[in-house]
Amino acid sequence: MGRSRAAQPDSKPADGLAFLLSQVGAHSALRFAERLEPLNLVPAHVGILRVVKEGNGLSQQALGEALGVFPSRLVQLIDELEERGLVERRKNPADRRTYALHLTEKGVATYEQLGRVAREHQETLCAALNESERAQLASLLSRIATEQQLAPGVHPGFRKLGGPPKA
C-alpha cells in the first residue's frame, strides 16, 4: 500500500498487487456494465446468454447451478431476457416441472453483438498494453484463476458472505 515515504526500502516490489487486481477488476466490471446499458442488459444477463447458448435446453435449476446464482433471482433475470425476446422457455415434455431454455434468433444475434462489445471494452481497457503484453497478462491471470479454482466464465459476483460487521 501507500509507500509515500521513501524511508523504508519497499521490501516487496509487488506490494499492493492484490489491491491493484481488485481495483482494476472492479473498474473493468464497471465499464463493461456501462457498455451494456444501451442494450438494456446487466452483466448477469450476459452470463446467462452464454450458458443458455451452449447448454442446449437446460433447466433454470441447472443454469443456476452452473452460474452460482439463486433460482429465485434467475426467475427475474430470465423474465427480462424473455421480455426482450432473447430467450424462450420451452415446455419440456419429459418433465413438465422444468423449462428448456433456448436462445431465440434475436438472442443469438444479441450474443454476437455482445462479443463485439466485449472486444471493444477490452480494447479500451488494455490500451496501455501491446498484443504480446496482453497475452502475458492473460497468462498470468489464468494461472491465478486456475490455482484459485475459479470456474471459467463464472463471475464471483458480489454476493453476501457473512453479513457486515454488526456495529
Add this chain to the structure above:
Amino acid sequence: MGRSRAAQPDSKPADGLAFLLSQVGAHSALRFAERLEPLNLVPAHVGILRVVKEGNGLSQQALGEALGVFPSRLVQLIDELEERGLVERRKNPADRRTYALHLTEKGVATYEQLGRVAREHQETLCAALNESERAQLASLLSRIATEQQLAPGVHPGFRKLGGPPKA
C-alpha cells in the same frame, strides 16, 4: 468468449482478458473482505484508516472527497471506527463545523495489522506465481491503472452508475 468449438482459429489470444481481470479482481476483493471479518471491519474501513493516517487531521468532507464516498455514508463508517476505538474526531478550534480525524494508538496498531493481513492475502492469492512473475503482473496492471486514470489507493467501489435497465 467461450471458444469451445475448435473450428475458428481463436483470432485473439487474449480474448476474455477483460472478463478474467474482473473475475480475479472480484475474487481478490471477496477474499480480502473475508479476512477482514474477524477484525470486525469492512473494506471501506481500510481505505478510511489509510487516508486518515496519512492526511493528518483532515475533515470528513476532505476524506470523502479523497475516497469518492458520500459524506452521509462516511458518518456511519467513521462512527463504527470510533466505536471500535480506532479513530477519533477531534474538535477543530479554527473551524468548529469540522472535525479533525486522527488515528488512535489502537488505530495505528490495527492499521499495521491490516498490512500483515493484506500481505497474507496477497501471498495466498498469488500462490501460483513466483516473485518475478508477480512483479511483472504488478507492472502490467499499474500501466493499465495509470492509463485508465485510476487514482492510487482509491477503489472504484460498487456504486450505482445509471440505474438498472428498467424492465
Add this chain to the structure above:
DNA sequence: GTGAATCGTTACAGTCAATAATCATTTTCC
C-alpha cells in the same frame, strides 16, 4: 450584520438480493 455557503448529521426512499413459503409435478417405495 445579514444572507449565502459549508460541514456534519439525520431522515427518507428506492433498489436489490437472499430466505422462506407456495404450487405443480415427479419420483420413491410400500
Add this chain to the structure above:
DNA sequence: GGAAAATGATTATTGACTGTAACGATTCAC
C-alpha cells in the same frame, strides 16, 4: 397403484445498503 417425499419454478417477505434531500450549526462574503 397410491401415499409420501423430493424437485423445479415462482412469489412473498425481509433485511441491507446507498444515494438524495432536508436540517441545524457555524463560518464566510460583502
